[in-house]
Amino acid sequence: MSVGPASGEFLYERIARQLDAQIQDGVFRVGERLPSVRQLCASERVSPASALQALSLLEARGLIEARPKSGFFVRHRRVDCAPPPPPSSCKLEPGAVGVSDVVAQVFYQAGDERMVPLGAAIPAPELLPTERLSRCLAQLARSQPERLGRYDIKPGHPELLRQLVRRFASYGCHVAQEELVVTFGAMEALNLAVRAVTHPGDIVAVESPCYFGLLEILESLGLRALPVPGTCEEGIDLDLLETAIERHRVKAVMLVPSFSNPNGSCMSQPRRERLMALLADHGIPLVEDDIYGDIHFGPERPRPVKSLDRDGLVLYCGSFSKILSPGLRVGWVAGGRYSEQVRRLKYISSLTTPAINQLAIARFLESTAMERHLRSLRQAFRTQMAQISEEILASFPEGTGLSQPEGGFYLWVQLPDGVDAFDLHRLAAAEKIDIAPGQIFCPHADIRNRIRISCGYPCDARIRKSIHTLARLVRELAAGHLKPSKR
Ligand SMILES: Cc1ncc(COP(=O)(O)O)c(C=O)c1O
Structure with missing residues (x-):
C-alpha cells in the first residue's frame, strides 16, 4: 500500500521508505525478490529513474542486493563469524x-525420514x-x-x-x-x-x-x-x-x-x-x-x-x-x-x-x-540459507555466531560457551529434529559448541518451528536447566 510523502521527501525516498517498512514487517523476507523496476513504476506511478533510485538507496543502506539478471533481493544481516581456534594453541x-562410532550414530539418524532434515547433507x-x-x-x-x-x-x-x-x-x-x-x-x-x-x-x-x-x-x-x-x-x-x-x-x-x-x-x-x-x-x-x-x-x-x-x-x-x-x-x-x-x-x-x-x-x-537448473538451484540454496540464518539470529540466545558462506548449503553455527553440541544433538533428536554436532568434523580439537545446519530444504513452517525449538533447547542448556541423559 502507498504511504503519502513526508514533507520535503523526494518520490524515490518515499518508495524506499515504504519498501524498508515492508522488509521490517516481513512482507518481503530475507532472500526474497523485491518488485522489479517495471512493477514499481506501475504500482507507484513513478518513472523508471525514481524506482531505480529507490532501490539503489536501499542497496546503499545494505538492506537489499542486486543480483545480475535476477533483480533486487532482501539481504540477510551480516554478523561476525565463529572464530577459529587460535593458532598458538594448535598442536x-x-x-x-576415531570418529566412526559417533558418525555412524549421527549418519543413520539422518536417514530417518521422520526427522526434520537440518542435519543431513542433502538437497530437497x-x-x-x-x-x-x-x-x-x-x-x-x-x-x-x-x-x-x-x-x-x-x-x-x-x-x-x-x-x-x-x-x-x-x-x-x-x-x-x-x-x-x-x-x-x-x-x-x-x-x-x-x-x-x-x-x-x-x-x-x-x-x-x-x-x-x-x-x-x-x-x-x-x-x-x-x-x-x-x-x-x-x-x-x-x-x-x-x-x-x-x-x-x-x-x-x-x-x-x-x-x-x-x-x-x-x-x-x-x-x-x-x-x-x-x-x-x-x-x-x-x-x-x-x-x-x-x-x-x-x-x-x-x-x-x-x-x-x-x-x-x-x-x-x-x-x-x-x-x-x-x-x-x-x-x-x-x-x-x-x-x-x-x-x-x-x-x-x-x-x-x-x-x-x-x-x-x-x-x-x-x-x-543444465545451466538453467544450476541457476535456479543456486538461487534456492541462497534464499534458504539466508532465511534460516535470519531465523537462527532472531531466536538463538546471545553468544551465537554464524558463518556466511558464499556458496554451498551449510551453516556452521557457534553456540554460546558451555553448550555441548552432542547434548543438543540428543535433545533435538528426541524432538524429531536432526542436526550435525560439530565434534564429528574436528575430532582432535577441543571444540564442543559448534553445530552444522543444513539448508538443503526450503525454510517452511516446519523448519522455522524446529529452529525455534532448537533455540529453546540451546537457551535451556546454556542456563543449565536441562540435564541431558547419558550417552
Ligand atoms: C565434502 C563432501 N565430499 C563428499 C561427499 C560425498 O558425496 P557423494 O554422495 O557423491 O558420495 C559429501 C557428502 O556430503 C561431502 O559433503
Missing part, C-alpha cells in the same frame, strides 16, 4: 581419527531434476537393454567422459580424458584417490573442521590425520600447513577448497596459487574434493586448484550428488600422475559404475537444461 600433531529432492532424469533412465533401459546384460569394463562411458572434460574446461580446468575414472559418487572417488597416494600409517593433512566422510576414509585405511585449522572465510591456514609440512612427513593433503563442508570456506585465487606452489615445492599430492564448486552465489565459479597443477599432483574428485542426483551415485577422479593407480583401484573396488547411470547424467549435461 599440529597427527593422530588416529524437489530441487533436483528427478523427473527428467527418471524419464531418461527409462528411455535408456528401453532402447539399450543389452547394457543390463553385460559388464561395461571401462574407466567411464565415453559420452560422460566427453561431457566432463568439456565442463571442467568451461571453468578453466583442463583435464585429459585418459586421466578420468567414473566412480560411485564422490565418496568412492576420495577413497580411491587417497589410497592411490598413501600407505597405512602415513600422515594426511586435512583442514579442521572437515567433512567427517574424509576423516572416516582416513580411519578405515589406517592413516593418521593431521588437522590444520581453517577459518570460515579463507579455509585452511597456509602458514600452519607449511609448518606442518616442515615438521612431519605429510604424504598427502585432502581439501575441499570451494564451499567446504561444514564451515563453507572458499579459498581465494591467490591462496590457491600459494597452496599449489607449496605442494609442488615438496612434491606432495593434493586430493581436491570439488563437490560444491557449482553452488556458488557470486558471479563466477571458483577455479579448482587442479587448474593450476603443472606436475600432475592434484587428484581432482567430485560428483553430481549435490546438484543433480545423490541416488545415481555418479562421481569422478581425474588422477593426474596417479591415474593408473586410481584405475586399478577402481577395478578392485567396484569394477565399474553402471553405464546407464552415467549416460543419464551425460544426457542432462549436454542439454540446455
Whole structure:
C-alpha cells in the first residue's frame, strides 16, 4: 500500500521508505525478490529513474542486493563469524581419527525420514531434476537393454567422459580424458584417490573442521590425520600447513577448497596459487574434493586448484550428488600422475559404475537444461540459507555466531560457551529434529559448541518451528536447566 510523502521527501525516498517498512514487517523476507523496476513504476506511478533510485538507496543502506539478471533481493544481516581456534594453541600433531562410532550414530539418524532434515547433507529432492532424469533412465533401459546384460569394463562411458572434460574446461580446468575414472559418487572417488597416494600409517593433512566422510576414509585405511585449522572465510591456514609440512612427513593433503563442508570456506585465487606452489615445492599430492564448486552465489565459479597443477599432483574428485542426483551415485577422479593407480583401484573396488547411470547424467549435461537448473538451484540454496540464518539470529540466545558462506548449503553455527553440541544433538533428536554436532568434523580439537545446519530444504513452517525449538533447547542448556541423559 502507498504511504503519502513526508514533507520535503523526494518520490524515490518515499518508495524506499515504504519498501524498508515492508522488509521490517516481513512482507518481503530475507532472500526474497523485491518488485522489479517495471512493477514499481506501475504500482507507484513513478518513472523508471525514481524506482531505480529507490532501490539503489536501499542497496546503499545494505538492506537489499542486486543480483545480475535476477533483480533486487532482501539481504540477510551480516554478523561476525565463529572464530577459529587460535593458532598458538594448535598442536599440529597427527593422530588416529576415531570418529566412526559417533558418525555412524549421527549418519543413520539422518536417514530417518521422520526427522526434520537440518542435519543431513542433502538437497530437497524437489530441487533436483528427478523427473527428467527418471524419464531418461527409462528411455535408456528401453532402447539399450543389452547394457543390463553385460559388464561395461571401462574407466567411464565415453559420452560422460566427453561431457566432463568439456565442463571442467568451461571453468578453466583442463583435464585429459585418459586421466578420468567414473566412480560411485564422490565418496568412492576420495577413497580411491587417497589410497592411490598413501600407505597405512602415513600422515594426511586435512583442514579442521572437515567433512567427517574424509576423516572416516582416513580411519578405515589406517592413516593418521593431521588437522590444520581453517577459518570460515579463507579455509585452511597456509602458514600452519607449511609448518606442518616442515615438521612431519605429510604424504598427502585432502581439501575441499570451494564451499567446504561444514564451515563453507572458499579459498581465494591467490591462496590457491600459494597452496599449489607449496605442494609442488615438496612434491606432495593434493586430493581436491570439488563437490560444491557449482553452488556458488557470486558471479563466477571458483577455479579448482587442479587448474593450476603443472606436475600432475592434484587428484581432482567430485560428483553430481549435490546438484543433480545423490541416488545415481555418479562421481569422478581425474588422477593426474596417479591415474593408473586410481584405475586399478577402481577395478578392485567396484569394477565399474553402471553405464546407464552415467549416460543419464551425460544426457542432462549436454542439454540446455543444465545451466538453467544450476541457476535456479543456486538461487534456492541462497534464499534458504539466508532465511534460516535470519531465523537462527532472531531466536538463538546471545553468544551465537554464524558463518556466511558464499556458496554451498551449510551453516556452521557457534553456540554460546558451555553448550555441548552432542547434548543438543540428543535433545533435538528426541524432538524429531536432526542436526550435525560439530565434534564429528574436528575430532582432535577441543571444540564442543559448534553445530552444522543444513539448508538443503526450503525454510517452511516446519523448519522455522524446529529452529525455534532448537533455540529453546540451546537457551535451556546454556542456563543449565536441562540435564541431558547419558550417552
Ligand atoms: C565434502 C563432501 N565430499 C563428499 C561427499 C560425498 O558425496 P557423494 O554422495 O557423491 O558420495 C559429501 C557428502 O556430503 C561431502 O559433503
